[in-house]
Amino acid sequence: MEFRVLQYFLAIAREETISGAAEHLHMTQPTLSRQMKELEDELGKQLFIRGNRKITLTEDGMFLRNRAEEIVNLVEKTESDIMRSDISISGDVYIGGGETKGMRLIAKVIQKCQQEYPDIKFHLYSGNAQDVADRIEKGLLDFGIFVEPADVSKYDFLKLPDKDIWGLLMRKDSPLASLKTITADHLKNIPLICSHQKLVRNEISGWMNSDFNQLNIVATYNLIYNASLVVEEGNIYALTLDKLINTTGESPLCFRPLEPQLEVGLTLAWKKYQIFSRAAEQFLKTLRRELEKDA
Template identity: 55%
Template sequence: MELRVLEYFLAVTREQSISAAAESLHLSQPTLSRQLKDMEDELGKQLLIRGNRKITLTEEGMILRKRAEEILELVRKAEHEINISDEFIAGDITIGTGETDGLRLITNTAKELQQHYPHIHFNIVSGDAVDIMDQLNKGIYDFGILLGDIDTTKFDAIKLPYNDTWGVLMRKDSILAKKDVITPEDLWDKPLIVSRQAIKQHGIPLWLRKDSNDLNIVATYNLIFNASLMVDEGMGYCITIDKIINTSGNSNLCFKPLSPKLNISLNIVWKKYQVFSKATEKFIIALQQKF
């Protein structure tokens, strides 16, 4: 399968029309139709449903669209890195990160690196560990910032001198807001909002001393801002880490730490044995020197 044909396929998915895609690609409509039919024959699957008004995708077509976007992004990234002149260090560094105030350590290092190499550009993408590790494995992200233990068989890592503190985000007018700390028993009968990972790891299940099936979990989240809106609307109590949501001033929310206290470490990781650009090599050196 040629990269050129993947570009054609994505153009059709964007335009939802073979004629419009052919016009944007400066191809004749029969030529484009033939290329797409040859691709379907090669894969042995129908990818496009050719309707009267627009083109839609089959289930196999949706899978190919996702993979084609990833493949072409990697190709563009590789071309960009190869074409950089040896005379200066430049390029993009993509970092996937969960929500943590510890990101300041990384951004400070990035700022210092840009002072020496102003042509290095950083892309920061938010997500949870599931998303980040998936993109690291595919080579879409160069680095990931992850909480807790790391799979050292797949990733190299630098442990950062920072720990996040677990606690509960709640409304200031809630029953538990009067307490200084939150115990497991406080949450056993409360409606809980939890991250899709924390309820299974990061020490939370052990701390709660309850199976998740015995808890009243009303919602899950992967980004805490969205969870904070649910808390603000009175849906429940959110188990999260400190210093992400602003609870000062006129905020309706407050944060209470857990008791016994529960902290979690922070790591910056990258895929083992990958080939780095000059920019990513400089960033790793800067991280190693600093931490």
């Protein structure tokens, strides 16, 4: 399977027509059709459903699209890192992480790097721990920020000084909004939205000292923003970290911490034996300097 053929395939998936893809690629339709037929023959799979007006992907085609995008992005990232000038530090740094106020430290480091090395470009990816770990393994991220609990044993990592606090997000007119803190008993008879991550559920179970499945979980979330919209609309509560959703001013929402307090740490991780680009190396150096200042 040739790299250029994957690029042709992605063009068709994006344009949804052979003619549109051929025009974009500056090649003839028959040539492009033949390349795709040879690709399907090579893989022994049908990749396209050819309709009257547009082309759609089969299940195998959608799988290949996801992998092809990862391959193309990784190749482009590698070429960019290698071709950067040896004179000045430039390049791209890819950082992924879940929603956490600890990103403010990363934002501060990014700003400092930009001031000193304006040719460094940063790319931020939001996702849960599994999403970020997958992208690190595939070489699509240089660094990942993990909210505890997270298994970082297979990575090199730095502990970040910020701490996040678990609590309950709710409407300001909810019955529990009059409380200063939320106990395990308060959670047992209310409709809850919770992260779908197993490690998070285990953490909450340990805090409750009882089975998490006893709770009335009516929905799960990957990232909290969309879940907060559900909370706004009705008498539903979300277990989440503090400072992720604006609860000040005219916001209809408020946050109450758990009691006893459930505090979690943050970790910046990367592949063991990672060979960094000069840009990524400079980001890590700047972060270490910031951490030393706060030590």
